Amino acid sequence: MRVVWRLWLRSSLRPLLVGVSLMLLTLHIITNKAPDGAESRNTREHQTDSQQQQQQPQDFHVRFDVAPPFRDFPELSTRDLTLGPPADWLEVEGSGRKFFVYAAYLDNRNKEAVIRIIAITKKKIKVDGCEVYMANNRTERVTAHTKPIKENWSLAYSASFIICQLPESSATPLRVAIVVNSNPAIYSSLPVQNLSNRQILGNMSVCVKPFHYDFDRAVWLVEFIEFYRLLGADAFIFYNHTMGKNLEAVLGYYRKEGLATILPWSLPVITQKEIRTEGIFAALNDCNLRSVGRYHLSAMVDVDEFLIPRKHSDLLQLVNSYGPPYNAYIFQNVFFYLYWDNDTAVHDSLYADQNGLGYSLFGPEEYMPYLLTAYKTRRLSKPHKHGQRSKYLVRPEKVIEVGNHQAWEHVGTARVNNIPSDVGLSHHYRICEFGGFDCLKQPNEIDRTTHRWLVPLVTRTAEACRRAFTDQGRCPEAPPLGSPW
Template identity: 60%
Template sequence: MSTGKPTIATYMRWIWRMYLRPGTTKAVVFVCMFLVAGIMFLQNQEKFQETSSLDLVPVDVERPKALDVLSSGDSKGVIGVNGAILSIDEDPIREPFSDWLSVEHSNRELFVYASYLDQRKGLRYVRVIAIIKRKKKVSHCELTIGNQTLTVPAKNKIIRENWNLLYSAAFVLCDVPKNVEGPPESVALVHGGKVDKSSTVPVQILTNRAYHGNMSVCIKPFHYEFNRAVWLVEFVEFYRLLGASHFIFYNHTVGPDVQRVLEHYQSEGVATVLPWALPVKSQNEIRTEGIFAALNDCNYRSIGRFNFTAHVDVDEFLVPRGYAKLLDLMSGLGNYNTYVFQNVFFYLYWENDTTVHDAMFGEGPSKNLGTSLFGEESLAPYLLTVYKTRRLSRPHKPGTRSKFIVRPEFVVEVGNHNVWEHISGAKKVLNVPPNKGLSHHYRICEFGGFDCLKGKNEIDRTTHQWMVPLTRRVAEQCWAIFPTLQRCPVAPPLGSPW
């Protein structure tokens, strides 16, 4: 260790050895534990004083180079496709947006978010992303094209996986007449024979978009004040190592630490963050945070901008085997429009992998890397893909808990674990063989309690292939985002498994 101070684990080993000695009384052990608690309190006070100063940098820690990339802390720019600095409000993937709008006169039966002109392979719709009270219908749309408005018939398509709740994510498909010149500029839905101009949304054109990168990553909306900053940084940096170029997030509610992470990645041009003021009650009235409206909206924002789009959650990592990047994996597997990765659980209750210490702080090829980045080992970030290497031996079948990567232009409707609909004739789906890639899912037991740990399991260190570059990148980004701490804040506790 760089400080030479014993850790709490060292103290506990001393106490345990003393307890095992014949003749040692419990009173002696109790006194020792009391002294250890006092020592650790004083050490923590020292650490607090060290990290409370904005100007203090530990003398034995090299300043991460990523800090030199950032300008002043009030930078609010993103890199455009031509290298120009744009404001966040000019992010072409984010704009135009309106957040959720309630359609007047609908008595909270209808809400709209965004719309897209979809003319792929025989289609000619303005496709509106909506939330609809089930069994309700939209009969017509009003399209604005130049100086004229047209009232056209509408079709209603409920997005699957709605669990028969009161509301469902849906597409409202507005027919665009073939004899109309010029694309529609905006759309309003007609409900009860009335048009609500206040809920008009701009129509985004899927064609003639500027190329942004090889792969976007779509994530379901953040909620419950999500505030695990270090795991979000790990998620972004791991996928960037695997070839992802952009992340599209939807923000219902996040905590202050995650807010800073999102603003940081926006300023770097790595992320687009869209507001998600969900107008109905999650789980009670609609499936989790309106997840299917978000995932499908994200897929349509990706069309024409990215070659591939991954649909995952922040605790899910699509990990190739035998390849350094996901793009190399897909190239090796052949030309498909959807690649499905089978799910395997890495439960967080299982033990941490001790080989991390040897690799980062021991005598391995990366000797002293951890010390140079973090100082004491106790200050190293707790990374899921690094420390959690025990998993269930048998992956789930494709379509059950699985996640996927698509060519977004060939997809009509995505679900949570599979693609429900492709463009006509474009259903080219590959279930990725488990020996070529898996979806690593890091979480507590999905049904509560601890019974999940009883399943047949094994050690899987595939992610350690990226451990060293990942740890470096997380350290650099956390230092840049939280200069006062010089690291990412410790993640909140997991909470009760019950």
């Protein structure tokens, strides 16, 4: 279809191609309409899934145990790892670079059904409406509005929702196009994903801002994935603007294992100058919408941030300990600065004698990978307040808009649980946030909470690195930190 649209826009045969394009669009809608048998089959599957949920206990930590490592995942290989139709950024033709769209979702979680489009929009620019292509082979033009997502720093562009209002009597929408200057932008039309027609895939997804600047710290990504698996995660949703070859190898391995979804992210505007950090809030909100109806929880974190329980074995037990579910669970941030000395307790645990576990996993100690949660145990004594640099878990179906440090809009009443610092913290491993070394002068203390998972973490990390990098049998050394200035 896209080839035809490009020809339409550029070819001298435009009058002929207009007719061909409309014919193909009509055929596409007809062929995407499920036959009666398929529709009833989907209905039965959805009903069966709902019945199973009713029959099973409310404690989802019991219902979905933390998955065993690696080879014991046969069921994961059958997952649709795109979690929906393939996506990437499209400029809305005719908008003069005012609108870019990524994915569209049929969202009926509130009182009114809407199509919620993940978009990048020029500030203070309104849409004319939406053209919606229905399952009954009809087309409806509906009203729409643009809702910028918070935390956009007043830059020229913002991550936004374009919200298309659907009439109560509407048929199921299949595709949607933005209306520009009274014309539907059909070249950038999107398939509509139905949030209601899904099955639970597991306990917890992990949402991460887009990879950029050719990020290539492979061993830290392995550590991140394996630690969160120990904490109860069973799916990771990543967005790729640019990454290095070592990171590609790691993600290729985890994709084969059925754990990682990697979506393209060809950002159409300039990061930090025209839009906040890689369009981060478009990615996080897209990830939340892809998780609705598939995962009970989603973690909103970066790859150097770990939500660490201090009294429970994993995050699922922590959440369950609070009884009736909240929409969001907010963890206070605390910095573990990378310029502080490494903890020698790792040596004592893994290389204390010739029979130490480290020798069997990595060989000589110089081959032991530099794991943040193992070696960096000195932190600031005082965590930030809730809402300041916090990271958090959400129940995706209960949250409309997520931000960097908290959820901004909820379905119904906002039920938020600020996790006490003695129950859980967000460990943030980084250099001084304002450059230099002055951050190291603040009151600090040793915190080895993460060492509760040290042995299973290094065991899993060694195995994952061996499988991802078969030539050398281990993960390559991480690049240097670079200048603190």
